[in-house]
Amino acid sequence: MKRLEGKTALVTGGAQGIGFEGAKLFAAEGARVVIADINAEKGEAAAKEIGATFVTCDVSKSADVQAAVAACGTVDVLYNNAGIFWVGHDNRLTEISEEDWDRVIAVNLKSVFLFAKYAIPTMIKAGGGSIVNTGSSAAQIGIPDCDAYTATKGAIVQLTKSLAAEYGRYGIRTNCISPAAIMTPMMRQSNPENSSFDEERFLKLRTPLRRYGTPEEIAKIALFLASDESSYVNGAIVVADGGITINGDLSKIDSDR
Ligand SMILES: NC(=O)c1ccc[n+]([C@@H]2O[C@H](COP(=O)([O-])OP(=O)(O)OC[C@H]3O[C@@H](n4cnc5c(N)ncnc54)[C@H](O)[C@@H]3O)[C@@H](O)[C@H]2O)c1
Structure with a gap:
């Protein structure tokens, strides 16, 4: 039997990147997949390719989130993957406009609140479920020049733990994958x-495995956390970054600062 047979999996930000590979693997493992993404063109194409359903959704908007959850009926697996690393807007704290700060918080963090808020009642009714959140190396260590992003990812790690503590009694497990360099x-x-960015230096001095990771490598972790194979895993933060966050070198900081 396939590992997600009979389950409905809602994947946010599944039009491309890590979310797409997660959605693809979930579908291959028998799930009915619903992709929720703001990019309708890519999302429709992605859904068609893997036999999923696509819902146009800005994950920061409550009405869109509620419509995506409604399209699922019961959400057995909620993969909160959508996020933005907003180059040219996110920055050192003193350089970020209030509007840009609010937007990053809304897309990366409020979205997790909204999806969990509306999906959890369907999981409780069904007798359980699995929530997979998405952190980042920015949740483990201080990374310069993306303070709004960092704040959201740190908060997602903590929210993962409180959801795990609160909803475990309903058979709902909440875990988080913290990737980097995928x-x-x-x-x-x-x-x-x-x-x-000095790629050679980054791979040599920051990345013990000396290579980038692939979205497929993250998808396999998401599948494990989504499926019953991880039935006693609740509140875990799975760091999947090739060892970047256990390495203390700060090569990403500009030499003039
Ligand atoms: N790639 C990495 O190395 C890395 C590292 C750490 C964390 N992450 C996290 O992994 C997740 C996926 O990253 P990725 O590298 O695949 O990113 P990506 O930019 O390649 O894909 C993100 C997807 O999210 C969608 N999206 C963006 N804003 C949205 C919104 N408001 N509503 C709905 N959908 C929206 C995009 O359209 C896109 O399909 C993100 O949460 C990211 O922060 C990635």
Whole structure:
């Protein structure tokens, strides 16, 4: 039997990158997958490719989130993956506008609140479920020049733990994957396409495995956490970053600061 047979999995930000590979693997493992993403063109194509349902959704908007949850009926697996690393807007705290701060908090953090708020009652009715949240290396260590992002990811790690403590009694497990350096459009935008980024130095001095990770590697962790294979795992933060956050070198800081 496939590992998600008979389950409905809601994947946010599944149009591309890590979310897409997660959705693809969930579908291959028998889940009925619903992708919720703001990018309708890519989302429709992604859903078609893997036999999923697509719902256009800005994850920061309550009405959109409620419609995505309604499209599922019961949500057995909630994969809170959507997020933005907003190059040119997010920054050192004193350089971020209040509007940009609010937007990053809404997309990355309020979304987790909204999806959990509306999906958990369906899980309780069904007798259980699995929530997989998405942190980042920015939740484990201080990373310069993305303070709004960092604040959201740290909060998601803590929210994971409180949800795990509160809803475990209903058979709902909540866990979090904290990736870094996974080769996706976001990663390319935030690192290799950034002119101040020294890729050779990053891989050599920051990344013990000396390579980028792949979205497929994260998808396998998401599948484990989504499925009954992880039936006694609740409140875990699975760090999947090739060892970046156990390494103390600060090569990403500009040399003039
Ligand atoms: N790639 C990495 O190395 C890395 C590292 C740490 C954390 N993460 C986290 O993993 C998750 C996925 O990252 P990725 O690299 O695949 O990113 P990505 O930018 O390649 O994909 C993100 C997806 O989220 C969607 N999205 C963005 N804003 C949205 C909104 N308001 N409503 C609905 N959908 C929205 C995008 O359309 C896109 O499909 C994010 O939460 C990110 O913070 C990634």
